[in-house]
Amino acid sequence: MPQYSSMDKNTLLEEYRKLSDTYAEYKAQGLSLNMARGKPGAQQLDLSNDMLNVLTSETSFETIDCPDCRNYGGLAGIEEARRLFAELMGVEEKNVFVGGNSSLNMMFDTIACMMERGCSGEKPWNQQGHIKFLCPAPGYDRHFGVTQYFGIEMIPVPMTENGPDMDQVEKLVANDASVKGIWCTPKYSNPQGITYSDETVKRFAALNPAAKDFRIMWDNAYIIHDINGTPDHLLNIFDEVRKTGKEDMVFEFCSTSKITFPGSGVAALAASEANIKNLSERYQFQTIGHDKLNMLRHVLYFKNLDGLMAHMQKHRAVLEPRFNMVTDTLDKELSGYGIAKWTKPNGGYFVSVDVMDGCAKKVVQLCKEAGVILTGAGATYPYGSDPKDSNIRVAPTYPPLEELEKAMAVFCICVKLAALEKIINE
Amino acid sequence: MPQYSSMDKNTLLEEYRKLSDTYAEYKAQGLSLNMARGKPGAQQLDLSNDMLNVLTSETSFETIDCPDCRNYGGLAGIEEARRLFAELMGVEEKNVFVGGNSSLNMMFDTIACMMERGCSGEKPWNQQGHIKFLCPAPGYDRHFGVTQYFGIEMIPVPMTENGPDMDQVEKLVANDASVKGIWCTPKYSNPQGITYSDETVKRFAALNPAAKDFRIMWDNAYIIHDINGTPDHLLNIFDEVRKTGKEDMVFEFCSTSKITFPGSGVAALAASEANIKNLSERYQFQTIGHDKLNMLRHVLYFKNLDGLMAHMQKHRAVLEPRFNMVTDTLDKELSGYGIAKWTKPNGGYFVSVDVMDGCAKKVVQLCKEAGVILTGAGATYPYGSDPKDSNIRVAPTYPPLEELEKAMAVFCICVKLAALEKIINE
Numbered sequence: 001m002p003q004y005s006s007m008d009k010n011t012l013l014e015e016y017r018k019l020s021d022t023y024a025e026y027k028a029q030g031l032s033l034n035m036a037r038g039k040p041g042a043q044q045l046d047l048s049n050d051m052l053n054v055l056t057s058e059t060s061f062e063t064i065d066c067p068d069c070r071n072y073g074g075l076a077g078i079e080e081a082r083r084l085f086a087e088l089m090g091v092e093e094k095n096v097f098v099g100g101n102s103s104l105n106m107m108f109d110t111i112a113c114m115m116e117r118g119c120s121g122e123k124p125w126n127q128q129g130h131i132k133f134l135c136p137a138p139g140y141d142r143h144f145g146v147t148q149y150f151g152i153e154m155i156p157v158p159m160t161e162n163g164p165d166m167d168q169v170e171k172l173v174a175n176d177a178s179v180k181g182i183w184c185t186p187k188y189s190n191p192q193g194i195t196y197s198d199e200t201v202k203r204f205a206a207l208n209p210a211a212k213d214f215r216i217m218w219d220n221a222y223i224i225h226d227i228n229g230t231p232d233h234l235l236n237i238f239d240e241v242r243k244t245g246k247e248d249m250v251f252e253f254c255s256t257s258k259i260t261f262p263g264s265g266v267a268a269l270a271a272s273e274a275n276i277k278n279l280s281e282r283y284q285f286q287t288i289g290h291d292k293l294n295m296l297r298h299v300l301y302f303k304n305l306d307g308l309m310a311h312m313q314k315h316r317a318v319l320e321p322r323f324n325m326v327t328d329t330l331d332k333e334l335s336g337y338g339i340a341k342w343t344k345p346n347g348g349y350f351v352s353v354d355v356m357d358g359c360a361k362k363v364v365q366l367c368k369e370a371g372v373i374l375t376g377a378g379a380t381y382p383y384g385s386d387p388k389d390s391n392i393r394v395a396p397t398y399p400p401l402e403e404l405e406k407a408m409a410v411f412c413i414c415v416k417l418a419a420l421e422k423i424i425n426e
Numbered sequence: 427m428p429q430y431s432s433m434d435k436n437t438l439l440e441e442y443r444k445l446s447d448t449y450a451e452y453k454a455q456g457l458s459l460n461m462a463r464g465k466p467g468a469q470q471l472d473l474s475n476d477m478l479n480v481l482t483s484e485t486s487f488e489t490i491d492c493p494d495c496r497n498y499g500g501l502a503g504i505e506e507a508r509r510l511f512a513e514l515m516g517v518e519e520k521n522v523f524v525g526g527n528s529s530l531n532m533m534f535d536t537i538a539c540m541m542e543r544g545c546s547g548e549k550p551w552n553q554q555g556h557i558k559f560l561c562p563a564p565g566y567d568r569h570f571g572v573t574q575y576f577g578i579e580m581i582p583v584p585m586t587e588n589g590p591d592m593d594q595v596e597k598l599v600a601n602d603a604s605v606k607g608i609w610c611t612p613k614y615s616n617p618q619g620i621t622y623s624d625e626t627v628k629r630f631a632a633l634n635p636a637a638k639d640f641r642i643m644w645d646n647a648y649i650i651h652d653i654n655g656t657p658d659h660l661l662n663i664f665d666e667v668r669k670t671g672k673e674d675m676v677f678e679f680c681s682t683s684k685i686t687f688p689g690s691g692v693a694a695l696a697a698s699e700a701n702i703k704n705l706s707e708r709y710q711f712q713t714i715g716h717d718k719l720n721m722l723r724h725v726l727y728f729k730n731l732d733g734l735m736a737h738m739q740k741h742r743a744v745l746e747p748r749f750n751m752v753t754d755t756l757d758k759e760l761s762g763y764g765i766a767k768w769t770k771p772n773g774g775y776f777v778s779v780d781v782m783d784g785c786a787k788k789v790v791q792l793c794k795e796a797g798v799i800l801t802g803a804g805a806t807y808p809y810g811s812d813p814k815d816s817n818i819r820v821a822p823t824y825p826p827l828e829e830l831e832k833a834m835a836v837f838c839i840c841v842k843l844a845a846l847e848k849i850i851n852e
Contacts, residue, residue, distance in 0.1 A: 037498070045496045049483035052719075057475035070471045072463070072688040100526050105713040112538065116576070126552065142711075149711040150542070262498040264719040285568075285575040287531040291717065293478075293690040 031371030193345020205240030457797030564806035619771020631666030
């Protein structure tokens with residue numbers, strides 16, 4: 001397959017005409033397809049329907065540390081739920097705080113707590129003037145949204161195949177006490193599906209930030225979300241910070257949103273006892289406690305980590321063919337032209353495609369005009385601004401399979417059209 | 427019955443010795459009774475158990491505005507839930523935002539939003555220097571907790587039998603732009619069970635605050651929580667602010683915490699479109715959405731306001747005898763001595779007892795030593811400080827009935843002992 005860049009202009013124009021015709025045909029179909037968000041599909045949601053039958057009027061609502069789960073109380077969650085999440089994250093129960101239905105909400109609350117109360121004996125962040133957060137990019141748009149909401153400046157850090165560029169991270173945190181934290185999706189990162197290497201995790205655990213109140217926001221959203229038979233392995237960050245004595249530096253988050261129900265899962269965080277205490281001192285004013293019946297529902301349904309892992313195999317059975325279809329289509333349609341690169345993740349919810357520099361917005365626009373909605377170009381970068389305008393996040397989980405196939409066909413045509421326009425006009 | 431204050435010293439000493447003996451007998455029983463918090467009892471929780479059977483794997487999860495309640499999305503809640511809460515609060519659906527399991531959390535988030543973003547085009551509260559909130563007292567300790575957490579100065583306003591002293595409220599808000607809000611529990615107030623009179627509600631709706639960004643936190647926690655056949659009627663505050671053109675001044679809150687399950691109910695707020703928009707601009711960063719399956723569970727179980735009202739009659743059947751027992755005991759044991767006054771509410775969760783000035787802490791202490799836990803004396807006042815040391819909140823809902831009877835017997839003895847000690851030593 002010849003690279004577009006080495007073709008002569010006439011061949012390029014001919015190719016462009018051909019593709020434009022096909023594009024026009026798709027456009028005429030009046031499609032309405034969506035690959036924008038990392039939402040589980042209906043088939044995945046059905047996997048957990050039986051959990052809804054677990055609690056009945058016959059259930060005992062007494063748990064280890066709660067006389068009646070239906071009533072008020074239990075700020076950090078019922079012990080059985082703390083135990084399940086402790087097993088999942090590889091930490092002790094005392095280091096787990098179980099929340100409501102949203103880990104994003106827990107991250108938001110955690111940042112809010114640092115803003116209002118501070119941590120490690122330092123002044124509240126909102127009394128320290130201009131502060132900054134490191135944002136490995138491409139990354140998760142909602143992380144960036146939280147940071148921006150609180151008026152924290154975002155410093156992009158490039159991602160490598162081993163995680164964030166740690167040379168840059170080390171330098172930035174060591175030299176600037178106004179750098180207060182970093183967002184990480186350490187396993188099957190959003191959107192690239194990269195799992196941080198052992199060395200990266202160890203370097204995180206050994207960071208020497210100028211700010212005593214520097215915090216790593218370790219969003220382990222895809223902690224057991226493998227999609228094939230060769231899953232990645234992520235070092236346990238808490239094992240590592242125990243060695244370096246920096247337990248207070250890390251907040252880890254996870255949830256069952258993409259295990260059971262996205263709107264009705266259970267979220268949890270793991271942190272040092274000092275951090276849990278600090279957060280609890282805010283949470284005690286905020287709520288009397290989160291939904292313990294939903295915790296009980298999850299605990300009775302899964303029992304333990306083995307139960308969770310077995311359930312994830314059912315998700316894999318749904319997701320593996322979808323991801324294969326997406327990457328196979330990319331291989332088949334885009335390989336060799338020198339106009340795009342993409343990831344082949346072993347888990348998570350996304351395939352990340354880097355199109356030619358300056359073409360991402362155009363591709364998203366062309367797709368949109370043909371009825372295929374993608375995540376907005378730039379959304380994976382702080383302030384929605386991708387400096388190269390090249391990254392596009394593809395989310396293969398939500399649409400029905402036949403729609404996904406059609407959407408990917410349109411997508412590949414649009415990637416080619418945008419590249420051809422660029423090359424022809426240069 | 428002679429008043430203690432008119433008895434001679436010997437009679438008082440004799441009475442004191444007799445009561446001390448009875449107190450000692452109770453103490454010897456090693457009781458462990460709790461009348462501290464407004465928690466529903468097990469019998470009340472059982473009333474809603476069937477709601478747990480409503481959702482099954484056979485349920486349709488498609489609702490009016492949500493293709494699948496199990497999935498992400500729907501920031502303001504599913505339409506059916508907004509409609510139910512709109513009916514409950516007597517407002518339009520567009521003015522309702524449905525949240526998670528805790529109205530306290532929604533109040534906390536609302537205050538946080540004003541702190542961080544401000545409202546009515548004014549600067550965020552946390553950039554306006556020292557600000558204040560009016561706190562009708564006695565009141566709800568968790569309201570005071572939220573205010574204190576955010577560093578807002580609390581100004582107590584006395585309660586009258588018609589609600590807060592509106593002369594004071596009007597004067598305080600008119601003259602001081604740093605007064606940013608007021609906490610209200612307008613129906614069956616915590617702890618006195620007072621329902622604001624029509625005139626009080628109208629005066630609230632007609633307030634002329636110096637601060638453009640002044641907000642009334644209208645916590646309608648006991649909106650349909652009648653406990654006898656002569657329920658109070660509260661004017662609809664939104665009907666009144668519509669007349670005065672001050673819709674932006676009010677946030678109303680309610681929840682099903684004391685209708686279904688305290689830990690697993692659904693909370694909601696009502697507000698003007700401008701206020702909903704302002705809050706949503708924060709919530710969109712905070713979460714992708716609250717638990718829609720729990721909303722659906724409630725909606726399918728209750729269907730409409732009639733369903734809710736019918737359910738509340740079952741609560742009344744449990745609660746009426748308890749409240750009667752408490753007030754009957756107070757009448758029988760404490761009437762005529764001139765040492766205490768108490769309320770006889772038509773709804774809500776508390777009986778408020780005013781003992782002799784300077785005696786509340788002592789009564790709570792004496793009860794504690796005899797194994798009866800009450801809400802801490804002072805908790806019903808800002809900063810936990812009751813200037814007269816006289817108010818005690820009695821919560822009759824949680825303990826089993828026979829325990830409640832015993833606890834009330836102990837309580838009445840302690841009220842008498844504390845009064846006698848005071849009078850004898852004066």
